Amino acid sequence: MTAMLTRPPVPALRPFVRLLWAGFTPPSPAASAVREHVLPTGCMHLALRWAGPPLHLFHGPHDAVGYFPGDAVVGGARASYYAKEAGAPGWSVGAQFEPGAAGALLRTSAQDLAERHTPLADLCGSSAIALQHRLQEQPGPAACLQVLEAWLLARIAAQVRGLHPGVAAALARLHGGAPVQQAVQASGLSHRHLIAQFRDATGLAPKQHARVLRLQAALAGLQAPGVPAAGIAADAGFSDQAHFTREFHTLTGVTPTAWLRAAPAQRNHVRVG
Incomplete structure (x- = not known):
């Protein structure tokens, strides 16, 4: 736009x-x-x-x-x-x-x-x-x-329920870069119960949400000038460069190089031809 x-x-x-x-x-x-x-x-x-x-x-x-x-x-x-x-x-x-x-x-x-x-x-x-x-x-x-x-x-519903405190705690940990297991522990819920509550609130399981957060961190890194790809992968929480490239392509449909070549004005909207 x-x-x-x-x-x-x-x-x-x-x-x-x-x-x-x-x-x-x-x-x-x-x-x-x-x-x-x-x-x-x-x-x-x-x-x-x-x-x-x-x-x-x-x-x-x-x-x-x-x-x-x-x-x-x-x-x-x-x-x-x-x-x-x-x-x-x-x-x-x-x-x-x-x-x-x-x-x-x-x-x-x-x-x-x-x-x-x-x-x-x-x-x-x-x-x-x-x-x-x-x-x-x-x-x-x-x-x-x-x-x-x-x-x-x-x-807004007259008797609106707030976000489940366990989900709120898990989200805070995930957005702070913590692994999923730490988010589960912070929630005070069993892993199975957290998944159900988390999906109800967000639409995704905690592990899926964490993958998307890693992608968004990587996209922010790719937009920053002069940052090497290896540093971006590590800072975003990927285990290595191969993991970064594989996950990036799975979640976006393009490689990091293709995303950079497209130079999207909005980082979450990349033209593919």
């Missing part, structure tokens, strides 16, 4: 929403021939298009047709990348969710939304359709962000 507006939500939403965003992608003659890999972040996302063609996704590298999940979708947390059409013109608005948001805002488990895109109307019914209509009436992205924010505030 060449024009992007981002901001944090109002305080009441911050336990559930990390970021609100709106952006515009201008028309591009070659856009329909170009795909991009959207890399895993460990988070759920909400995206609504209010002008332009719908989101065009592909089941894999050999899928020449793809599919259209709709104009308003929830992208569940993923353990690897997915492929979409790059550069489709139009306006869109959305949110990046925190762990626990699925239950608080969408009345479901993050595990039920993981590894796929779900039409928002399937989760929220007529409320989602009304939201799309409101967005289409707005004069620009800032107004759309206000409409989306108000809709999310109204969605």
